Amino acid sequence: MRQRDIPGLRQFLAGNPELSISPSRSNSTMVEGSFSFSAETRGYERIDDTYQLKIIIPDAFPGELPSVIETGGKIPRDGNYHVNPGNNTLCLGSPLRLFFLIREERTLVKFAEKCLVPYLYAISHRLRFGGDFPFGELAHGQEGIVFDYMNLFRLKSREQVLSTLEILSKRKRVANKRPCPCGCRKSLGSCDFRWKINKFRLVASRRWFRQDSLGGNT
Ligand SMILES: [Zn+2]
Structure with missing residues (x-):
């Protein structure tokens, strides 16, 4: 085997x-x-x-x-x-x-x-x-995934999550020129949110963020 x-x-x-x-x-x-x-x-x-x-x-x-x-x-x-x-x-x-x-x-x-x-x-x-899960409800389905990402990234909306996932699928240099997903109206490169983005770049690959981050299969 x-x-x-x-x-x-x-x-x-x-x-x-x-x-x-x-x-x-x-x-x-x-x-x-x-x-x-x-x-x-x-x-x-x-x-x-x-x-x-x-x-x-x-x-x-x-x-x-x-x-x-x-x-x-x-x-x-x-x-x-x-x-x-x-x-x-x-x-x-x-x-x-x-x-x-x-x-x-x-x-x-x-x-x-x-x-x-x-x-x-x-x-x-x-x-x-019986009763509730000790850790609160676990994420379930795509809405559950987006909701969990809102918590992980500390964002407030689905749109912000989707634009963060898109940013994470880009190279750093390209991403930094994009509007920041946090809603600050600055570019990512001039917002502190980029530090959080950089941390998540170490967690999964750009390809993964592009293709699989919402649970879809390639
Ligand atoms: Zn920002």
Whole structure:
């Protein structure tokens, strides 16, 4: 079986002995089995739980994000648990937020720790205790993605988000001459918003911002 050089895969498998590599389509590696975690968040109960998962890791990881499917039938597919209709992948959060969460260590181990476990914790919490998600509602669908980006960029409107994504798909030199998306009526190059833009340039590539930032596939 082919095993690609995915950052953190070996450590991830070592730390999760009930997961193993399964045959998969080209351009990706599939890890399958029981994933157990123990987590808590301030003010909420510690939860130990196990899910049957299929984790599909693109060869381009960390330039592209893994997708995760729950195969044990534990998570209801009724729209309240953030399972994408159609392909049944778990909606772990907006893609830019997921990149942002692993920006300092772009490995599968970090992806599991920062993106997957918080989602599963929230799901387990809702399954056991009902009520709201401990972290508030997760982003869902394209409107959810845009809303989450408003929070990440600290902007107020959909239009500002879309123009920020467009700016992030341009080279710095070109972008700096454009009107700033923050609404200051200056060019980006003369507004402090450019520092935020520069920070997000490190989180994902120009190509990604151009093609995939709203969840579309290439
Ligand atoms: Zn500005």
